[in-house]
Amino acid sequence: MKLGDRLIRHYLQFKDLRAEEYAYLFARTRIIKSRFKNYERYQPLVDRSLAMIFEKASTRTRVSFEAGMYQMGGSVLHMTTGDSQLGRAEPVADSARVISRMVDLVMIRTFEQTRIEGFARHSRVPVINGLTNEYHPCQILADLYTYIEHRGQRFDEANVLDCLKGITVAWVGDGNNMANTWLQAAELLGFKVHISTPSGYEVNPAVAGVSADCFRVFNHPLEACAGAHLVTTDVWTSMGYEAENEERRKAFVDWCVDDEMMAAAQPDALFMHCLPAHRGEEVTAEVIDGPQSVVWDEAENRMHVQKGLMEFLLLGRIG
Ligand code: CP
Numbered sequence: 001m002k003l004g005d006r007l008i009r010h011y012l013q014f015k016d017l018r019a020e021e022y023a024y025l026f027a028r029t030r031i032i033k034s035r036f037k038n039y040e041r042y043q044p045l046v047d048r049s050l051a052m053i054f055e056k057a058s059t060r061t062r063v064s065f066e067a068g069m070y071q072m073g074g075s076v077l078h079m080t081t082g083d084s085q086l087g088r089a090e091p092v093a094d095s096a097r098v099i100s101r102m103v104d105l106v107m108i109r110t111f112e113q114t115r116i117e118g119f120a121r122h123s124r125v126p127v128i129n130g131l132t133n134e135y136h137p138c139q140i141l142a143d144l145y146t147y148i149e150h151r152g153q154r155f156d157e158a159n160v161l162d163c164l165k166g167i168t169v170a171w172v173g174d175g176n177n178m179a180n181t182w183l184q185a186a187e188l189l190g191f192k193v194h195i196s197t198p199s200g201y202e203v204n205p206a207v208a209g210v211s212a213d214c215f216r217v218f219n220h221p222l223e224a225c226a227g228a229h230l231v232t233t234d235v236w237t238s239m240g241y242e243a244e245n246e247e248r249r250k251a252f253v254d255w256c257v258d259d260e261m262m263a264a265a266q267p268d269a270l271f272m273h274c275l276p277a278h279r280g281e282e283v284t285a286e287v288i289d290g291p292q293s294v295v296w297d298e299a300e301n302r303m304h305v306q307k308g309l310m311e312f313l314l315l316g317r318i319g
Pocket residue numbers: 057058059060061062131139274275276
């Protein structure tokens with residue numbers, strides 16, 4: 001389908017954009033963020049509206065998309081499974097056909113990736129993945145931007161990806177939606193992920209859709225953290241897997257990012273967590289509240305990168 005004279009682009013997984021488009025987006029995000037920080041009005045999306053469909057809970061995703069869209073002059077509709085016909089078994093294809101005739105952009109947080117793909121197939125407007133069981137691309141977009149801000153110094157579109165090349169990202173914990181998305185980013189942007197998960201919770205490269213070259217698996221989390229430039233983790237039990245909670249609490253007990261793991265990483269390694277976090281489970285309070293943690297920048301950057309993404313999907317490249 002077309003959007004004006006351009007083909008519609010969806011953002012359903014990290015590999016939906018090319019490396020050079022990420023370079024543009026990160027450079028663009030820097031401009032958009034600086035305007036926000038300087039209280040400069042920037043409203044390229046006046047009269048545009050975003051429908052946000054949540055089939056799972058959210059704090060950051062909702063606030064960042066909602067605040068970001070209003071800042072750009074647009075408006076937002078918030079829908080959930082419980083307050084729409086989606087919860088009463090209206091087919092996803094029919095919902096997509098209807099909703100996408102009335103808004104300019106759709107963001108969906110849901111369960112199976114096939115559900116958002118089904119929506120996108122019947123949508124007249126771009127669809128953004130706000131988290132599925134398989135992927136969380138907007139979060140990795142924010143995480144990479146945060147890394148670049150902390151490590152890339154005076155970057156522009158031509159060199160913004162350089163500081164990511166060849167780095168090691170340590171993933172400690174579940175082989176979940178975040179882990180899969182890190183793998184896609186590593187393959188596309190040229191870095192490595194060192195992964196340690198408990199047995200039975202490994203990443204599946206077929207789900208991530210990557211080759212084995214972009215990651216290495218370690219039995220012990222400390223080994224995965226050795227020499228890493230960035231250490232990151234996530235909850236032991238993701239949304240939708242609550243029935244496995246007790247079993248997971250036992251399996252993951254040694255997968256808690258602590259001072260020893262941070263000490264094994266590079267001396268200036270950063271710590272990230274997409275949040276919400278459980279101190280004392282996947283990370284100690286000392287690490288997440290410590291000097292190497294950049295989790296609050298990471299959360300804030302969700303809004304700035306997503307403003308760049310919405311602008312890109314609706315208006316294309318600016319300048
Ligand atoms: N990180 C993240 O997506 O947070 P929410 O679940 O609060 O949206």
